[in-house]
Amino acid sequence: MAMVTINEERCKGCGLCVRICPKKIMQLSETKLNSKGYHPAEVTDMEACMACAACARTCPDVVIQVEK
Amino acid sequence: MAKQLMKGCEAIAEAAIQAGCRFFFGYPITPQNDIPEYMSARMPKVGGCFLQAESEVAAINMVYGAAGAGARVMTSSSSPGISLKQEGISYIAGAELPCVIVNMMRGGPGLGSIQASQGDYFQSTKGGGHGDYHLVVYAPASVQEAIDLMQTAFDVADKYRMPVLILADGIIGQMMEPVEIKQGNASEPVKKDWATVGWSEKDFTRPRAVVNSLYIEVEELEELTGRLQARYAKIAEEETRVELYNTEDAEFMLCAYGTVARICKTAIAQLKKQGIKAGLVRPITLWPFPYKAVHDAIAAPSVKKALCVEMSAGQMVEDVRLAINGEKEIELLGHSGSRVPTAEEIAQRIIQMRGA
């Protein structure tokens, strides 16, 4: 069981986590906007997450925390 | 301690060491090479560090880093090299770091000459680098005075957290005079809790240190420049230095600094023999300029005429004219091209002025 926590307010929606996720379970939210106007990243299928933390390690704004 | 015969550059270097300076970063240029050479021999003996940088630009930035890390640090150069250092000096002023810079002036512009000159007055007192800042500028007229001013320079730099310039010329640097350097005279080290020496959140005795001259918001930069200006006003009040020589009842007032002021004293003695009373007002701090003392000396009722003598085409004369603000006419005897005025020439000029 993995848990990915994204600080949505600080996410700049660059999509690097989406690019790098080996399970392809990340996307930029189509519905949410943060106060800076970015579509923050979100996990589409937490069940499939391996907690590899590739997303956190590519995130330039260090907004992702990963637990297992 | 008995007096010893020392060359200006070496005496300045030793005085710096006695004042507690332990870091020197420099680059060779004539006529000040004796300072780095002396430092390269002495610093290792006193547990300090002499480093020959790849350029004046690098040297002044090493000074920035060392000053930011809390050290008593200096550099020296001569006119073209000081021009290269201006970028760093502006940053040092902006980052509020203490350090001492020695300029053994030579002729300019450009490569100019390697003989003595006073052509860097504007550069030293009116800015030099970019931005709204000043250096405290001391102009010694003898090797002994240069020695004594080194201690003052380091103390003033630390007290006000700003760069201090010793503005001498190739003559002061190269001549030998009997001098006394007080040993172990260094003042108590000033606490520098703003210095970058390593920090962690375990250590809450001070905030994280950031040495910086970047203030991107208007209000922030204005706060810095306001702080600097307030400091400069205090310095003008407390640190201005001037020498008055034979000014009482003088009919002619000379105004000169550094080497030229000494030549003026000889001219005054020659004039005295001819029954002509001449005096000298000699700024020791070129910034802050002793406007009041210069004004009072020249405005005195006994003074008929005043003459500013400089080894430049006329730079300090502008401040002298500002000081007197049109009350009296100020004449100029200025030589650029590194030609040194003679006492006879100065005396002759006063005699001409008397006859006119």
Next chain:
Amino acid sequence: MAIVFKKTSVLTDTIMHYCPGCGHGIVHRLVAEALEELNLQDKAVGVAPVGCAVFAYRYFNVDMQEAAHGRAPAVATGIKRVLGPESCVFTYQGDGDLASIGAAEIVHAAHRGEKITVIFINNAIYGMTGGQMAPTTLVGQRTTTSPYGRDMEHCGSPIRMSEMLATIDGSAFIERVALNSTANIQRAKKAIRKAFETQMAGKGFSMVEVLSTCPTNWGKSAVESMDWLESSMIPYYPLGVKKEV
């Protein structure tokens, strides 16, 4: 649940001003983590450059100095000479700062074997000033001052700083890394650790060149930028250890 990844406390909580997808944030994190893992936070003094990383002193939770453009290695030299071998002094510089205006300072810091660590971000462009040509800009690459693409005949070919500095005796560890994949990011972290270890062992000058991106001035998305780094930059700037003593 156990923490697999969380932000290091050697980064402050200040939001970084970088554009979305900019590599600076990644490298900041790697440097901060390396300092934390090696227990160097309280011994570290960083030197920020002029360029996009000019505000690095806001983000690294260590004592910092801000240097003039290109002069960071000279400033770091002054700091290291004062604080001595126990301290960990590093510069963080971009390619305009290090390879152009600061070319003399970096060469001579390496030449003296200055015991500092240089983190060199190569994104083949001047970012802060608006995307002008850098010495590292690739041949044919369009920038605001090479609008027809960099012409080798006119302004030379891109400079490979790591290879050049590796020829200098005073350099002890030099490696070029990239941010384009998880594996390469991990390698970058390892290289940065190694560079700090080299400094602390007193071996000499150490530098890690990180191939990074500038989505805004490259005119690409963050994702396209990472792909371009991989396809265009890495072939010209080969990754790997260039010097290790």
